[in-house]
Amino acid sequence: MDCPYRLPLSLLLACTCFFASSEVHAQNDFEEKRMEAFADAGKRHLELGMWCRKRGLDAQASAQFYAAVEASESKYIPANRVLSLMKGYGDAFWKDRPTPKRASFSAYAKKAKKMHAKDEEGRLDLAKYAWKKKMPEQAEMEYESILRKRAEPLDFDKNGKLKIAGESIPDEISQNFHDRAVAINDVLYLRDEFLSLIPDIDAIQQVESEALRVRSTLTLEETQKLFQLAEALMPQLEQALHARPGVRLNLFLFPDRISYEAYIDTIGKPELKAVTGFAQRNGFTAVVCMEGLDIDALYAITLHELTHLYTMSVSRSVMPSWYAEGFAEYFAGQGTMQWDGTTLTTCGLMAEHRIASLRNPTDRFTLDALFSADALSLFAEDRDKALRFYVQSWAFMRFMRLDADKKIRQKFLEWESQCHGGALGAEVGNTWASNQAPAMELFHRKFGDDLEILDIEFQKWLQGLVGT
CATH class of the missing domain: 1.10.287 (Helix Hairpins)
Structure with a gap:
C-alpha cells in the first residue's frame, strides 16, 4: 500500500543535496x-x-x-x-x-x-x-589544543561542566576530557602533548611557576627540591645568554629506563637511547632518566638538560655539538656546579677525575676533530671517548670565554651572538633541525686566520689544566 506521506524522489534528492x-x-x-x-x-x-x-x-x-x-x-x-x-x-x-x-x-x-x-x-x-x-x-580539536597549551588543572563547575576562560564548554566534549584526564598532584589535567605520549605513567607530582614546571613520579617533596635547584639556574642562564624565554620550560623525570626508552620509541628518535637525558623544542620539554643515578649525578644531568632547553627556548639556532655540550657542561657539569639546597654556584672547574681523562695527549681531540665530532654518535660508538669529548668541549668553552686572548674572546662572543640572532641552521616547521654547518661556517670565517694559533694556544692551556 502506498504511503500518503511519501515525498517525491526529486524532492528527497533536493533535500539531501541541500543539507550536504x-x-x-x-x-x-x-x-x-x-x-x-x-x-x-x-x-x-x-x-x-x-x-x-x-x-x-x-x-x-x-x-x-x-x-x-x-x-x-x-x-x-x-x-x-x-x-x-x-x-x-x-x-x-x-x-x-x-x-x-x-x-x-x-x-x-x-x-x-x-x-x-x-x-x-x-x-x-x-x-x-x-x-x-x-x-x-x-x-573538540580546538578546545583540546587550548587545554594542552594551557597545561592547567581542569576547571569543573558544581554541575560537572568544564569551563575555559570562565565559559562552560559542551557537555559531550567536557565528559570526553574528564574521561581522558590524568591526576597531577591529585588534581585532574588533560594530558598535554608530552603527557599524551606517555599514557602508562600516571599519579604525577608537579611543582611549577610561570617560568618553569617540574614533573616526576617522585614524592611531592622530592619534586620540590628538584624544582628549587632548576629554578636557581634560570637567572644565571638569562645573564649569560642575555635572554629570557617567552614560554614556560618543562622538565620531566622518568623513573626507569623502560618508560624512558618507550617514550623515545614513541617519538621515533632511537639514537637518544644512548644518553640519559635530552631536551626538545616540542613542548619545550627536557627529560631525564633517573634509573641508576645518585643524587649528585641527578642534579648535574637535570641542570645540563635544562641548560640545553633554556638555550632552545630563546634561540632557534642549531649550534655545533661541541658548543652545545660545552655550554651545558660549563653551567652543569660534574664539579662545575655546586648546590647546597639553597645556593647554586656554576661555571667552576670540572671534577678532577674528569679532567684527568685528558691527561694522556693521545686521548685529546685536535680542534678539527672536536669541531667535527657529534656527541650522540660518540656515545653510540665509544662511551669513554664521548665523555672525554664532553670534558674537552667544556674546557674549550672555558678557554674561549675566560682565558683566551681578549681579541679572541670578543670574536667568540660575537660569533655566539650572530648564530643565535640569525637562527643559523633553523628550519621552518622542524623542531628537530640538526644542520650545524651554517654555525661552523661562520666560525671558520671569523677565526680562519687565527685557527692554527688558536689550536696551539688552547692545547698549551689544556696541558696546564690537566697537569702531567
Whole structure:
C-alpha cells in the first residue's frame, strides 16, 4: 500500500543535496576562519619579533620571526618576507642594534604572555563556531589544543561542566576530557602533548611557576627540591645568554629506563637511547632518566638538560655539538656546579677525575676533530671517548670565554651572538633541525686566520689544566 506521506524522489534528492551543501559550506567557512585566526597569530608573532629587534633582543626576534611563519602555516605573507630578508641579509639585518637592557627581558616575557592569550582567544572563537555549526570533531580539536597549551588543572563547575576562560564548554566534549584526564598532584589535567605520549605513567607530582614546571613520579617533596635547584639556574642562564624565554620550560623525570626508552620509541628518535637525558623544542620539554643515578649525578644531568632547553627556548639556532655540550657542561657539569639546597654556584672547574681523562695527549681531540665530532654518535660508538669529548668541549668553552686572548674572546662572543640572532641552521616547521654547518661556517670565517694559533694556544692551556 502506498504511503500518503511519501515525498517525491526529486524532492528527497533536493533535500539531501541541500543539507550536504550546507555541511560543505560550514566546513569551508570554518577553514576560512581557521586560516584567519592563524594569520592573526602570525601577525602577533611578527610584531613581537620586530619589537625585539628594535631593542637588541636578536635571538628572541629571530625565534619570533620563525614562529610567525609557523603559526600562520606560511599564509601570512609579511612574516614570510621578513624571514626571507633576515636569512638573505645575514648579520647586516641586525645592524645598528642597541645593547639589550635587562628590563627588556621582563617586558618580552610579559608581551609573549599577552600574545599567547590572544592566540588562545582565537582558538576559543573557532571552537565555539565549530560547535554552533554542528561540527563536534573540529570543536573538540580546538578546545583540546587550548587545554594542552594551557597545561592547567581542569576547571569543573558544581554541575560537572568544564569551563575555559570562565565559559562552560559542551557537555559531550567536557565528559570526553574528564574521561581522558590524568591526576597531577591529585588534581585532574588533560594530558598535554608530552603527557599524551606517555599514557602508562600516571599519579604525577608537579611543582611549577610561570617560568618553569617540574614533573616526576617522585614524592611531592622530592619534586620540590628538584624544582628549587632548576629554578636557581634560570637567572644565571638569562645573564649569560642575555635572554629570557617567552614560554614556560618543562622538565620531566622518568623513573626507569623502560618508560624512558618507550617514550623515545614513541617519538621515533632511537639514537637518544644512548644518553640519559635530552631536551626538545616540542613542548619545550627536557627529560631525564633517573634509573641508576645518585643524587649528585641527578642534579648535574637535570641542570645540563635544562641548560640545553633554556638555550632552545630563546634561540632557534642549531649550534655545533661541541658548543652545545660545552655550554651545558660549563653551567652543569660534574664539579662545575655546586648546590647546597639553597645556593647554586656554576661555571667552576670540572671534577678532577674528569679532567684527568685528558691527561694522556693521545686521548685529546685536535680542534678539527672536536669541531667535527657529534656527541650522540660518540656515545653510540665509544662511551669513554664521548665523555672525554664532553670534558674537552667544556674546557674549550672555558678557554674561549675566560682565558683566551681578549681579541679572541670578543670574536667568540660575537660569533655566539650572530648564530643565535640569525637562527643559523633553523628550519621552518622542524623542531628537530640538526644542520650545524651554517654555525661552523661562520666560525671558520671569523677565526680562519687565527685557527692554527688558536689550536696551539688552547692545547698549551689544556696541558696546564690537566697537569702531567
